Amino acid sequence: MARHFFAALTQNPISLAGTALAVATLTLIVALFIVHAVGFEGGPYLGIVTFLILPMFFVLGLLMIPVGIYRQRKRAAKLAAEGKAPPLFPVIDLNQETTRKAMVIFLVLTLVNIVVIAGATYKGVEVMDSTAFCGLACHAVMEPEHTAHSRSPHSRVGCVDCHIGPGADWFVKSKMDGAWQLVAVALDIYPRPIHTPLHDLRPARDTCEQCHWPTVFVGDKLKIDTIYDEDEANTELKSAILLKVGGLAGRESSGIHWHVDPNIEIRYRSDPSRMEVYDIEMTLADGTKKVFLADNMPEDPGEWRTMDCVDCHNRPTHIYRHPGEELDILMSGGKIDKTLPYIKREGVRIIEEADYETKEDARIGVAESLQAFYRENYPDLVVEKAAAITEAADALGDIYSWNVFPHMNVRWDTYPDHSGHPPIRSRENAPGCFRCHNREHKTAEGEGISRNCTLCHTVLATREENPEILQELNP
Structure with missing residues (x-):
């Protein structure tokens, strides 16, 4: 009985491919399960790959086996009715030394492939779980949030820790939402700016209170x-x-x-x-x-x-600050020379009036506006404090880059802070x-x-x- 079953698995390409897919995915599932069990945490992506994505391919492989057997039997019956013999696969004779060597090489390479695929899968999970992937994979869309996150009190907390939290259920929900977001980005139909608040965000007591209680x-x-x-x-x-x-x-x-x-x-x-x-x-x-x-x-x-x-x-x-707040911070920290006359007032005015399509244009325009103010009103300082004015202009360019994103229609007052x-x-x-x-x-x-x-x-x-x-x- 078993002999007939295994023969049915290997006598047609669909069943053979299904068997290979099922065996490969089962091996990966077991390997990743062991990796997880011994203490290597890969975040929610590891659980979803191990327990959702790979099982889907495993089931697909299993379904291909009876489909292939059915097609093979139907084809064999048709050929028999025509008086023809069904097609046969080549016979693998392990009594031959060359065949045995080829099988050993095949098995060794298969084992190596499994190890490589398992390692690559784990590393892929780690990369997808990173803040860089969340913030930079769709760079134009997420640039404002990624920039704000990098300057925030939670800059060392990963995106998934707050937006997904522990467990696989909310991970699945978030990735289902992400599937549509991927389509929106591909078709360039996403909102500018991104709408807030997020009404399907996980309750804060499941995420924030992992650290704060x-x-x-x-x-x-x-x-x-x-x-x-x-x-x-x-x-x-x-x-x-x-x-x-x-x-x-x-x-x-x-x-x-x-x-x-x-x-x-x-x-x-x-x-x-x-x-x-x-x-x-x-x-x-x-x-x-x-x-x-x-x-x-x-x-x-x-x-x-x-x-x-x-x-x-x-x-x-995701904190954006008014230019005045940013100037206070930089002046207090010595990044901007507070002895420059009216630097606070003019810095705020220049950034509030700035209207540029790119950040590169903004840096040039902001620097020119500041230089023009001091040339017109304090010509002596343009020479005496040339370095300080240049540093201040660079700092104003930073403030603009941190808080203004023309392509997403985002600036410091776009999102209310309660x-x-x-x-x-x-x-x-x-x-x-x-x-x-x-x-x-x-x-x-x-x-x-x-x-x-x-x-x-x-x-x-x-x-x-x-x-x-x-x-x-x-x-």
């Missing part, structure tokens, strides 16, 4: 910003704010991260952009539930969403906290959501040259 959102944080005025002297100013981060750590939650206390659930409905929040439902630890309704409730307020990290920290990695609120200059169109804390949401009893700023922070100094608080901290 509520029990360590504890205490207060002193935040000091160095700002330069737009006067001739670029006067250095300081702002200081005490952020009440809050958290648990064995006590009742408070402060900013009260919103993500695991014992409290906050849900809301909003427009697709999440800029306009309609109704809010709060369930406390003791089961008390309150619903706050807005005055502008539409007929269809959309689906309920459970609040999580990204409802406030919606740009934790991790705060106005009147910060770059957040004029991002209400942030005030989406909910705006005195417009009320319960049926008339209770509103608090707008007491001291619940989340205490302002210690605002744009002061020598704040008293800093004198006390640095006597």
Whole structure:
């Protein structure tokens, strides 16, 4: 019986190809499973290749076997009816020394091929799992996000860690979405800019809380910003704010991260952009539930969403900054000479007015504009501080390159940042906290959501040259 079965497998090319495909994929599955079992983590791509893609080819090979047998028998019956003998494969006689040597060489080469293919597959998984692959494979589309990621606090965190997270289920979902994205890129029909927020993004508690979790959102944080005025002297100013981060750590939650206390659930409905929040439902630890309704409730307020990290920290990695913020950072770090007259004001003006098709043109145009300002207003400085002006022009070119992407219609104010609120200059169109804390949401009893700023922070100094608080901290 077994002899007839194996003969059927090898007497037609379709079954033979199916057998080869099934054996090869099965070998790869076993090899990759062993690689995974001994501790080599290849990320979600390794699991999907091992347990989804390769099994599909294995099943395909198995299906080819009966198809080939059926076609072979049908063909043999037809030839028999015509009085002809069915075609035969060459006979492999292992009694011959040359045949045995050829078989040994064939088996050795097959083993080598399996090892090479397994290694290449694993390396391919590793490459596809990298940030460079995610950010540069579709360079024109993902250049803004890749550039912002490389300068962010999460620059050493891989894209898949946040956009996919652990496990294969969300990986499969993301790759199914990615299949359409590949088509959109190939046909040049993708949106410019990419639309946000991503409504099918995995819940932040499955991704963000792999590193950040509520029990360590504890205490207060002193935040000091160095700002330069737009006067001739670029006067250095300081702002200081005490952020009440809050958290648990064995006590009742408070402060900013009260919103993500695991014992409290906050849900809301909003427009697709999440800029306009309609109704809010709060369930406390003791089961008390309150619903706050807005005055502008539409007929269809959309689906309920459970609040999580990204409802406030919606740009934790892909951060774009206003030219003024970038200039403050570079001037504070000594990258731009702050003694250059009006460098803050003119730097902001030049970048805000810049309108170029390419970054190369922008660098040339920005440098020419800065040189022209100093030639016209401070001709002596053009010679005295030629190097400083050139360095400042290069820095302005960097700021433009980091925050403006004409081909994707992206610049620093394209995407709202909700991790705060106005009147910060770059957040004029991002209400942030005030989406909910705006005195417009009320319960049926008339209770509103608090707008007491001291619940989340205490302002210690605002744009002061020598704040008293800093004198006390640095006597």
